Amino acid sequence: MKKKIVLSIFIILISFLQNSCGSKRISKKIIVASSGKIESLDPARANTLKAIQLISSLGDTLYELNSNGELIPELASGMPIISKDRLQIIINLRKNVFFHDGTAFNSNAIKFTFDRFKRIGTMNYILGNKIKSIETPSEYSVIINLNKPSSSLNGLLTSVNLTPISPTFYKQYSDKFLNEKFVGTGKYVLTSFSNEVQSIDPYLNYWGEKPLNNGINFVGYSNSSSLFGALKSKQIDVLLSNSIDDSQRKSLNDLSKNKQFNEGNSPFTELSFISLKTSSYPLSNLNLRLALAKSLNRKLISEKVSYGLRKPSRSIIPPILKKDNQELWPKYDYLEARRLLQKENYCNGNILKIPLTYRSNVPADKLIALTWQEEIKSSLKDCIDIELDGVESTTVYKNLSLGIYTAVLLDWTGAYSDPEAYLTPLLSCNEIVDGICKKGESVYSGSFWGSNKVESLFLESEKISGIKRLEKLVEIEKIAASSIPYIPIWISSQKAWSQNKISKPIFNGAGIISLSDLELINE
Amino acid sequence: MSRNLNKLLNYSLLKISLIPIMLWIISSLVFILLRVAPGDPVDAILGSGADEVSREFLRNKLGLNEPLINQYFSYIKNILHLDFGQSLSTQEPVLNIIIKSLPASLELGFFSILSATLIGFPLGLIGLRNRGKKTDYIARILGIATYAIPPFWGAMLAQLLFSVFFNISPIGGRFPIFQQQPQITGFLVLDSILSNNIIALKDSLYHLALPSITLGFLLSGIFSRSLRVNLDKTLKSDYVNAAICRGISRKKIFLNHALPNALLPIVTISGLTMASLAGGALLFEVTFSWPGIALRLHEAISQRDYTLVQGIVIFTSMLIVSLNLFVDILIAYLDPRIEY
Numbered sequence: 099m100k101k102k103i104v105l106s107i108f109i110i111l112i113s114f115l116q117n118s119c120g121s122k123r124i125s126k127k128i129i130v131a132s133s134g135k136i137e138s139l140d141p142a143r144a145n146t147l148k149a150i151q152l153i154s155s156l157g158d159t160l161y162e163l164n165s166n167g168e169l170i171p172e173l174a175s176g177m178p179i180i181s182k183d184r185l186q187i188i189i190n191l192r193k194n195v196f197f198h199d200g201t202a203f204n205s206n207a208i209k210f211t212f213d214r215f216k217r218i219g220t221m222n223y224i225l226g227n228k229i230k231s232i233e234t235p236s237e238y239s240v241i242i243n244l245n246k247p248s249s250s251l252n253g254l255l256t257s258v259n260l261t262p263i264s265p266t267f268y269k270q271y272s273d274k275f276l277n278e279k280f281v282g283t284g285k286y287v288l289t290s291f292s293n294e295v296q297s298i299d300p301y302l303n304y305w306g307e308k309p310l311n312n313g314i315n316f317v318g319y320s321n322s323s324s325l326f327g328a329l330k331s332k333q334i335d336v337l338l339s340n341s342i343d344d345s346q347r348k349s350l351n352d353l354s355k356n357k358q359f360n361e362g363n364s365p366f367t368e369l370s371f372i373s374l375k376t377s378s379y380p381l382s383n384l385n386l387r388l389a390l391a392k393s394l395n396r397k398l399i400s401e402k403v404s405y406g407l408r409k410p411s412r413s414i415i416p417p418i419l420k421k422d423n424q425e426l427w428p429k430y431d432y433l434e435a436r437r438l439l440q441k442e443n444y445c446n447g448n449i450l451k452i453p454l455t456y457r458s459n460v461p462a463d464k465l466i467a468l469t470w471q472e473e474i475k476s477s478l479k480d481c482i483d484i485e486l487d488g489v490e491s492t493t494v495y496k497n498l499s500l501g502i503y504t505a506v507l508l509d510w511t512g513a514y515s516d517p518e519a520y521l522t523p524l525l526s527c528n529e530i531v532d533g534i535c536k537k538g539e540s541v542y543s544g545s546f547w548g549s550n551k552v553e554s555l556f557l558e559s560e561k562i563s564g565i566k567r568l569e570k571l572v573e574i575e576k577i578a579a580s581s582i583p584y585i586p587i588w589i590s591s592q593k594a595w596s597q598n599k600i601s602k603p604i605f606n607g608a609g610i611i612s613l614s615d616l617e618l619i620n621e
Numbered sequence: 622m623s624r625n626l627n628k629l630l631n632y633s634l635l636k637i638s639l640i641p642i643m644l645w646i647i648s649s650l651v652f653i654l655l656r657v658a659p660g661d662p663v664d665a666i667l668g669s670g671a672d673e674v675s676r677e678f679l680r681n682k683l684g685l686n687e688p689l690i691n692q693y694f695s696y697i698k699n700i701l702h703l704d705f706g707q708s709l710s711t712q713e714p715v716l717n718i719i720i721k722s723l724p725a726s727l728e729l730g731f732f733s734i735l736s737a738t739l740i741g742f743p744l745g746l747i748g749l750r751n752r753g754k755k756t757d758y759i760a761r762i763l764g765i766a767t768y769a770i771p772p773f774w775g776a777m778l779a780q781l782l783f784s785v786f787f788n789i790s791p792i793g794g795r796f797p798i799f800q801q802q803p804q805i806t807g808f809l810v811l812d813s814i815l816s817n818n819i820i821a822l823k824d825s826l827y828h829l830a831l832p833s834i835t836l837g838f839l840l841s842g843i844f845s846r847s848l849r850v851n852l853d854k855t856l857k858s859d860y861v862n863a864a865i866c867r868g869i870s871r872k873k874i875f876l877n878h879a880l881p882n883a884l885l886p887i888v889t890i891s892g893l894t895m896a897s898l899a900g901g902a903l904l905f906e907v908t909f910s911w912p913g914i915a916l917r918l919h920e921a922i923s924q925r926d927y928t929l930v931q932g933i934v935i936f937t938s939m940l941i942v943s944l945n946l947f948v949d950i951l952i953a954y955l956d957p958r959i960e961y
Contacts (some may be wrong), residue, residue, distance in 0.1 A: 127799060129798055129799075135792065135920075137710060137711045143651045148672070180863065210951075220679075253883070275712060277711065290801070293912070294794065294910070295794070295913050297798075315799055317798050319792070319793050319794075319910040320793070320906075320907050320908075320910040320916060321907055321908060321910070323780070323781075323908075324780065324792050324793045324909075324910055325776060327780060327781065327784055327785040327792050327795070328784075328792040330785055331783070331784055331785045331788045332788075332793065333788075333792050447813065459923070490661075492924075492925055515659050547958070600683075
């Protein structure tokens with residue numbers, strides 16, 4: 099009897115607390131949560147997915163990529179006009195567009211934004227030396243002069259870092275960052291900003307379709323468990339998946355299948371791969387690289403590590419960017435791997451020792467490394483010995499170009515939606531000596547692999563467009579796949595989950611969620 | 622009395638004179654350790670996709686290409702002027718970041734100590750009063766258990782239970798997302814009172830409750846155990862027996878003689894705990910997304926933000942050293958047995 103009374107009091111207390119504590123949520127704004135915080139809302143500085151997500155709601159870019167990776171004009175009034183020599187791009191701009199400070203959007207704003215980014219942009223290396231100058235022949239027309247033909251124009255024209263900002267408002271900040279404010283032309287205006295919480299309201303003078311909601315509150319939690327718990331306990335409406343644990347992804351995936359949440363997926367754009375140092379023994383030997391590639395059971399790794407949620411990939415270009423979806427890298431075949439190793443005098447009492455470095459602060463990396471190690475122990479124990487070494491990611495990045503790592507687990511997401519955004523950073527090289535890259539991108543990716551043929555194909559691809567260009571890029575991948583400087587493992591997508599009272603999150607082709615399409619459907 | 626005060630003053634001055642040496646050692650160690658540690662702030666800022674030219678440019682801009690000795694001397698010189706520099710990742714003055722995040726940690730620390738006292742003292746007293754009984758054993762087990770529970774696990778368990786399962790507490794943060802928080806001193810509870818905002822007060826206490834009570838609960842074991850042990854020892858001492866013989870009431874003996882003496886070691890423990898919490902309860906702040914100084918430090922370390930890490934460590938060292946000094950002087954003042 100006494101126990102029953104205590105239990106009843108406890109239940110009454112919990113119910114009381116559930117209904118009385120804290121102020122009631124009266125706002126009809128949607129709460130969107132993700133990990134971490136936003137340090138800066140300046141497009142010239144923003145480099146985290148979260149900041150880019152928010153800026154893309156506060157501003158418009160010249161063009162947007164749809165889920166098929168095609169250009170859709172936003173602040174441009176039509177498709178870009180490219181000169182025959184591919185050194186000049188003419189873009190006509192939309193009229194009657196106003197910044198959040200009330201000033202008009204025009205070609206000066208584009209020039210101001212591009213010049214400012216070139217001058218102070220933290221990530222201004224994405225422009226490289228591509229842009230020579232910007233001309234403003236009329237109020238609603240800009241000409242972008244290039245130093246050399248560039249095949250990655252889509253990336254430039256859709257880059258969130260180049261979101262036009264109000265020259266009037268940013269006058270004092272043309273040479274420095276403005277972290278806590280943003281004045282663009284987007285569907286939302288920023289109403290409050292702190293590193294942890296940001297609030298945006300619909301922009302009443304927006305030139306296009308108005309948002310389907312009354313605004314968004316953006317919140318950052320510092321760990322994956324909090325995000326997961328907040329969605330489950332309905333304290334947030336939408337959860338963006340960046341850096342949430344795989345087990346929690348799986349759980350949310352299952353709950354979505356049971357209709358407890360809505361799940362939205364971006365195109366698969368994040369590539370995980372192993373970089374092999376091709377410049378020195380043992381992995382300077384192609385047969386050994388091939389044997390390693392054939393010993394990697396991607397399906398098993400995907401199932402064991404990501405519960406099958408990440409897609410095994412035998413290509414370094416995401417499927418959305420390839421028309422034929424061809425997979426060129428070697429398939430898993432441990433018998434063939436054994437044959438290759440035997441050919442190189444391994445297996446018969448001679449074990450190939452491969453140190454594999456993984457990023458200790460990326461949980462999936464360690465699991466991939468362990469799974470591969472165990473798989474090799476079960477099928478190629480007498481041939482290969484994988485020695486694991488966990489190193490913190492910033493250390494890995496710093497040491498990559500020093501050639502410290504024989505094999506290292508990495509990932510890559512292209513800065514823009516184009517195969518070139520994956521091929522160039524991994525394969526291009528400025529100085530090749532005896533097939534070894536001495537200077538260039540492949541040094542910074544840790545492979546030190548270089549091919550003169552690949553370099554000439556890169557040059558040729560910049561002078562052409564369309565299917566022909568794509569064919570050249572596929573040819574580059576074919577050469578790489580036969581030389582194996584990298585072993586692709588899987589390709590992942592961004593995910594977002596919403597409560598059932600909110601519409602399903604929709605991603606665009608750049609992996610950005612369309613916040614304005616989130617709608618309260620059942621209050 | 623004045624001789625004693627003079628002695629105490631000398632003792633305090635001696636302690637204070639050691640502070641700059643301690644801080645110099647700490648700041649030099651922080652400088653060396655950060656430079657020795659692998660990793661590069663440039664990589665953390667630019668990501669892995671930047672080319673060498675951009676990396677070099679940023680390195681020069683941040684002064685990281687300067688000889689180490691030059692970096693060290695300019696660092697020490699700046700510290701002497703209380704200039705901790707600018708955060709490498711945000712370009713915001715480090716002192717501003719510290720000033721913005723310190724109140725959150727101090728507020729959490731204060732309420733945690735309060736909770737620890739409110740939980741620990743009664744537990745210690747109940748145990749002592751019911752010596753050898755079931756309640757005593759429960760209080761002892763509880764006290765020991767709170768030592769044994771790893772703070773991160775306790776925090777996660779509390780979050781899972783009260784925020785997710787019962788849904789009676791916010792999952793994290795300091796204030797409701799949809800409310801405008803009062804901004805006067807940075808201490809939200811105090812700010813709510815100063816601005817006469819009952820709703821804000823309720824909201825800030827609501828957010829503070831779970832992390833502070835959980836942390837307080839985990840700290841309560843130290844308080845309950847030390848109170849019990851010290852009080853037990855004091856109650857068995859000769860002067861208490863003498864007081865009983867003189868016919869003084871038990872209540873008076875307890876309140877006027879035994880308790881003040883038993884509390885002396887607890888003042889030291891409270892001071893040291895408060896000092897360690899002033900630097901933030903790292904795992905608690907991370908688990909509860911509490912925007913305090915420890916969470917900032919955690920982020921700064923992962924971003925290799927040298928100046929911010931240095932600034933936070935030195936500032937919190939100053940705070941801890943000052944609090945320790947205060948406790949030392951207080952104990953010396955309160956306890957006539959201490960020689961100085």
